[in-house]
Amino acid sequence: MSAASVRRTDLRYRVGLNLRAVVGRSYPRIVGANREPSWIFFEALLPLLGIAAYVFIYQFFGGQALAVINQATLTAPFGMCGSNPCADAAQQALYRAAVYSNTNALVASVVLGGTMVAFWLNVLWSMASQLYWEKEIGNLQLYMMAPMNRMALLGGMAVGGMVMTSMRAVSTLIAGVFVFGVVFQVANPLMLLAVFFATLIALYGLGMMFASLYLLWGREAWNLSALMEEPIFFSSGFYFPLGGLFRIPGWGPAVAIAGSFIPASIGLDALRQLTLGSTAFGGTLWIFDVTTELEILVGMAVLFLILARYALAYLETLAKREGKLTSRHQ
Amino acid sequence: MQSPMTYAVETRDLTRIFAGKKKRRFRRKAGSNGSEDSLGPVTALDGVSLGIKEGELFGMLGPNGAGKTTLIKILATLLLPTAGQAFVAGHDVAKDPFPIRQRINMVSGGETSGYGLLTARENIWMFSQFYGVPSKVSKERIDDLMHIFGLWDKRDAKVRMLSTGQRQKMNMIRGFVTDPDILFLDEPTLGLDVNAARVIREYVMNWVRKRAGKTVLLTSHYMAEADQMCDRIAIIDKGRILACDTPANLKRMIRTETTFQLEVDTIRDTTSFVGLRGVKNFSHKDDISKNRSHLTFILEDEGPVAEILSSITSQGAKVHSLQKSEPTLEDVFISMVGRGLD
Ligand SMILES: Nc1ncnc2c1ncn2[C@@H]1O[C@H](COP(=O)(O)OP(=O)(O)O)[C@@H](O)[C@H]1O
Ligand SMILES: [Mg+2]
Numbered sequence: 001m002s003a004a005s006v007r008r009t010d011l012r013y014r015v016g017l018n019l020r021a022v023v024g025r026s027y028p029r030i031v032g033a034n035r036e037p038s039w040i041f042f043e044a045l046l047p048l049l050g051i052a053a054y055v056f057i058y059q060f061f062g063g064q065a066l067a068v069i070n071q072a073t074l075t076a077p078f079g080m081c082g083s084n085p086c087a088d089a090a091q092q093a094l095y096r097a098a099v100y101s102n103t104n105a106l107v108a109s110v111v112l113g114g115t116m117v118a119f120w121l122n123v124l125w126s127m128a129s130q131l132y133w134e135k136e137i138g139n140l141q142l143y144m145m146a147p148m149n150r151m152a153l154l155g156g157m158a159v160g161g162m163v164m165t166s167m168r169a170v171s172t173l174i175a176g177v178f179v180f181g182v183v184f185q186v187a188n189p190l191m192l193l194a195v196f197f198a199t200l201i202a203l204y205g206l207g208m209m210f211a212s213l214y215l216l217w218g219r220e221a222w223n224l225s226a227l228m229e230e231p232i233f234f235s236s237g238f239y240f241p242l243g244g245l246f247r248i249p250g251w252g253p254a255v256a257i258a259g260s261f262i263p264a265s266i267g268l269d270a271l272r273q274l275t276l277g278s279t280a281f282g283g284t285l286w287i288f289d290v291t292t293e294l295e296i297l298v299g300m301a302v303l304f305l306i307l308a309r310y311a312l313a314y315l316e317t318l319a320k321r322e323g324k325l326t327s328r329h330q
Numbered sequence: 331m332q333s334p335m336t337y338a339v340e341t342r343d344l345t346r347i348f349a350g351k352k353k354r355r356f357r358r359k360a361g362s363n364g365s366e367d368s369l370g371p372v373t374a375l376d377g378v379s380l381g382i383k384e385g386e387l388f389g390m391l392g393p394n395g396a397g398k399t400t401l402i403k404i405l406a407t408l409l410l411p412t413a414g415q416a417f418v419a420g421h422d423v424a425k426d427p428f429p430i431r432q433r434i435n436m437v438s439g440g441e442t443s444g445y446g447l448l449t450a451r452e453n454i455w456m457f458s459q460f461y462g463v464p465s466k467v468s469k470e471r472i473d474d475l476m477h478i479f480g481l482w483d484k485r486d487a488k489v490r491m492l493s494t495g496q497r498q499k500m501n502m503i504r505g506f507v508t509d510p511d512i513l514f515l516d517e518p519t520l521g522l523d524v525n526a527a528r529v530i531r532e533y534v535m536n537w538v539r540k541r542a543g544k545t546v547l548l549t550s551h552y553m554a555e556a557d558q559m560c561d562r563i564a565i566i567d568k569g570r571i572l573a574c575d576t577p578a579n580l581k582r583m584i585r586t587e588t589t590f591q592l593e594v595d596t597i598r599d600t601t602s603f604v605g606l607r608g609v610k611n612f613s614h615k616d617d618i619s620k621n622r623s624h625l626t627f628i629l630e631d632e633g634p635v636a637e638i639l640s641s642i643t644s645q646g647a648k649v650h651s652l653q654k655s656e657p658t659l660e661d662v663f664i665s666m667v668g669r670g671l672d
Contacts, residue, residue, distance in 0.1 A: 009429070017462030024459025032447035138443045145406050146460035147431035153460075320410045323348055323403075 014149075021148035025156025029126070029164050043118065044171035048179065051114035051172075054239045055107050055180050062103030069095050104183055105280040106240070109272050111176035113238035115169045116264050116271075119203055120232065122165040124225045127207025130157055131215045141325045150312050151305075154211060158204035184275040191290060192274045198297035199267025205304030206263060212311035215319070235259030242269055243285035256287075263300045266293045336420070338512050338545035339382040339405060343414035346375040346400050346569075374400040376569035377414065382547060382562075387538045389560030390549040391659060393671050397569040398549035399438075402514045405547065406436045418512060432461070434512045437505035439498065439520025446490040450481065450500045453489055454507055461508040468507060475503040479529055495526030502530055506537065513537075515548045519555060527555075535559055551671050553659040565663055572666050581657045588632055589661045590654055592625040595647035602641045603627075608634040613670040622650065628665040 033039065069079045069092060076085030078092040086092040134140040143153050176182060186192055214221035232238075236259040237245065245256035259265050270293040273286055287293070319325045350370045374397045382388040390398045403409040404416050407427040416423045418430045444453035451472055458468040476482045479499040484492060492500065498518070505513055515534065519527035538546050550556045556563050557577045564574040573580060587610055600614050610628040617624060627638065635652075642649055655661075660671050 013462070020459040020462050020465075024456045027452070027456055027459075028445045028448050031452075032445055035447055138441055141403075141406075141408050142436075142443050142457065143460065145408055145431060145434070145436060146457075147428060147462070148460045317410075320408065323400075323409055325403075325408050 017147065018149045018152040021146070021152035022156040022159055025153055026160030026163065029157070029160025033164050034167075039168065040171070043168040044175065047114050047117060047172050048175055050117070050239075051110050051176055051180075054110040054114075058103055058106040058110065062099055062106075065099045066096060069099065102281060105272075105276045107180050108182045108184060108276055109241055110239050111173065111180060111182050112271055112275065113240075113268055114176065115173045116199075116268050117233065117238050118165050118169045118172060119162075119200065120236075120238070120262070120264050121229070122161045123203055123207035123210075124229060126161050127157060127204060128210035128214050129221055129225055131211045132218065132221055135215065135325065136327050138326060144316060144325055150316065151309055154208040154308060154312065157211070158208060161207070162200050162204060185277055186275055187277070188274060191294070192271070195267060195270045195274060195290065195294055195297065198294055198301055199263055199271070202263035202267070202297050202301040202304060205301050205308060208308035209304050209311055212308060212315050215315050232259060232262055236262045236265040237268060238264070241272060241281060241285040243281075243287055246287070247285075260287070263297055263304075266296050266300075269293060270297070336384060337381045337417065338384040338386070338419060339380065339388075339547060340417045341378050341380045341401075341405075341414065342416075344375055344378040344380075344401070344404065344411050344416050345373070345413040346397075346404060346409065347412045348372045348374055373569050375404075375411075378566075378569070378571055380564060380571065380574065382545060384543055384545055385538070386561050387535065387546045387548065387559055389556040389563040390547065390566055391551065391553060391556045391563050391663070391671070392549075392566035393551055393669070395568075396551075396566045398551075398566060399516055400569075401566075402436065402438075402516045402547065402549060406434060406514055407431060433510055434514065435461075435505045435508050435510040436514040436516065437501045437518055438515075439517035439522075441498070441501045443501065443504075444489050446488060449486045449488055450492060450496075451476070451485045454500060454504045457504045458507045463508055471507050471509070472503060475506055478533060479503060495522050498522055498526060499530070502533070506533075511543055512545045512547070515546060517549055517551065519550075519552070531555065531559055553663070553671055557659050563659065565659075565666065567663075567667050573662070577659060580659060580662050584628060584657050584662055584665050586630075587657070587661075587665065588629045588654060589657050590625075590627045590629060590635065590638075590652065592627070592638075592642070592649060592653075593651045594623050594625065594642050594649050596621050596623050597642060597645050597647045599645060600625075603638065606634050606637060606641075609638070611665045611668045613664045613668065615670055623647075626661065626664055626670065628661055 069081065069086070071079050078086035078089055079095075080086065081091050081095045086095065131140060134143065144150075177184075214224075217224070235245075235255045236242065237256070242256055242259065242265055245252045245259075256265075266287065269287045270290045272280075273290050273293075278286060278290070288296070348371060350372060376397075378397075378401065390396075390401065392398055400409065404411055404423060405418050407418075407423050407430055410424055419433045421427075421430050423430060444457075448456065451469075454472050455465070455468050458472075459465075463471075473482075473485075476485050479502065481496060481499045481503070484496055487496075489497065489500070502518065505515070513534075518534075519530055522530070534546060534548070538544050548556070548559060560577060562574065562576050563580060565572045565580070573583070575583075596616055596618075600612075603609055603612055608630045610630055612625060612627045615624045616622075627634075629635070632654075639649060639652075663669075663671055
């Protein structure tokens with residue numbers, strides 16, 4: 001071979017190659033996606049409407065509870081504290097404060113959950129179905145022909161999705177805080193960051209795994225995504241603390257456990273504990289303590305990344321054997 | 331495993347069979363390969379043995395469905411052979427794809443790759459990153475190539491705003507920007523206007539000729555393109571290599587034969603030409619819009635011309651033109667398989 005064909009294979013070269021590949025693949029998501037100004041409306045403001053619906057319900061219930069406490073009668077001159085009349089003004093004030101704080105915690109849970117919804121939708125629609133769609137436009141074969149590692153391809157998609165969606169999620173969060181007057185108290189910001197990133201990596205690891213599987217399932221995958229969207233909002237507790245589901249006798253725990261396989265559930269639970277204090281809701285609505293949840297998230301992240309890697313390697317070989325890296329052929 | 335010789339591309343008895351599927355029947359383009367094989371397995375490549383030397387501009391000429399794309403995909407490590415072996419830059423495509431991928435690139439005609447939200451320049455840059463080309467180097471190369479291909483004005487246009495020709499120029503730049511040693515071009519000028527096709531052909535020819543160690547494998551079903559561009563050409567049909575030589579030598583194979591082109595009123599019956607003495611082979615193509623048939627005869631000498639003409643007129647068809655022509659690669663193909671290239 002001539003001088004032109006001397007190509008490197010050492011570790012430094014490979015690391016450089018794959019880092020470039022990650023940056024390259026994330027570029028269209030970060031830069032390209034923000035070229036359409038309509039995203040501000042669809043992805044930052046529209047989620048606020050979903051959040052608002054729950055906020056109004058929780059505020060209404062809070063208002064009802066307050067009304068009962070404030071309603072003085074002859075037998076209960078200081079209103080009702082639970083099922084008994086309040087003993088005095090001090091007890092009444094205590095009960096009133098509890099209602100305020102529970103309502104704030106619920107509204108804050110919804111704002112956090114609504115923010116996390118953005119990531120879940122991104123994983124479903126822009127990660128899971130991505131390779132299938134890349135195949136349709138003819139990019140997939142060009143990616144598979146390149147010397148980059150396949151995980152760099154998936155990683156680039158994930159990094160791009162995370163960065164882009166974080167920008168959107170932050171806008172939703174800020175808007176939510178201002179519009180609904182939510183109060184967060186963060187005692188352990190480092191832990192908060194750790195949980196947030198572990199959740200994202202586990203969530204996008206799941207997306208990477210789905211991406212490979214969807215390639216196998218083809219068109220049916222779209223229906224699967226549509227099917228998974230709404231039920232998972234519920235079973236993963238995007239709009240209420242998931243621990244609440246566990247307390248519903250019968251089907252509650254089953255649905256909650258199924259929902260917990262989506263890393264967003266455990267992640268949200270931990271994020272809520274870290275931003276509302278673990279004593280919120282009387283400390284009764286959490287699934288595990290934050291440290292345990294972080295461990296589960298890290299475990300999920302590692303597991304999904306490994307599964308994604310093997311699923312894609314398996315699918316690549318299968319597609320190369322069956323001639324399915326392109327949908328059309330000339 | 332290393333290939334013992336210094337071929338840039340080598341295949342040994344390369345065979346690729348696609349499992350037939352019912353679904354495919356509906357997707358198959360009409361006339362691509364008849365309909366008799368649409369249910370069972372398709373043998374796209376049937377024992378192909380080829381050696382392409384470093385520095386060669388090598389062409390694969392054959393009709394639709396001949397197996398050209400299948401061969402390119404195997405060489406580009408995108409498809410596994412069913413049997414036989416293929417080596418690119420000395421490496422086995424099935425066992426050792428990584429060093430191959432570092433050295434190759436591929437551009438196909440009618441490609442729709444890239445992202446519509448990105449500009450032409452950004453798209454090319456993105457693909458170069460998957461080969462680890464440093465950003466600065468990549469951007470310089472892209473700018474140079476955009477000037478050469480006449481795409482500079484469109485550098486910041488979104489891909490979805492580009493015409494077919496501009497888009498294919500962008501795809502070509504994507505192929506060159508990684509500075510591959512071996513470039514696979516699968517019908518790169520498919521459906522392009524004359525000018526865009528000429529720019530692309532000229533750049534490819536210069537690229538191979540002016541740089542040491544660069545190899546191109548080009549597939550085409552335009553015989554003039556293959557003739558003009560290639561050092562050597564393999565003629566392929568139904569997955570088999572029928573001949574492989576320089577364009578001049580291929581045409582010399584039928585030098586003792588005479589080619590006649592006729593344009594006549596549409597005729598239905600061509601069986602009368604079949605066993606005619608002195609007719610080596612012929613092809614028949616109808617032009618429905620003009621109500622004419624084009625006939626190309628490869629004759630051993632001029633003897634049978636009178637008989638051919640009387641056979642046509644006896645069907646009541648008028649002969650509009652009769653022309654004796656220099657042999658082209660298409661005539662070589664017709665003399666071998668009794669069909670034209672398209
Ligand atoms: N992925 C595939 N699955 C099934 N059959 C295929 C596939 N790709 C190509 N074929 C078949 O293999 C034959 C050769 O196709 P191809 O290599 O695309 O020919 P060409 O590029 O010369 O037009 C055709 O009959 C085609 O239908
Ligand atoms: Mg083809």
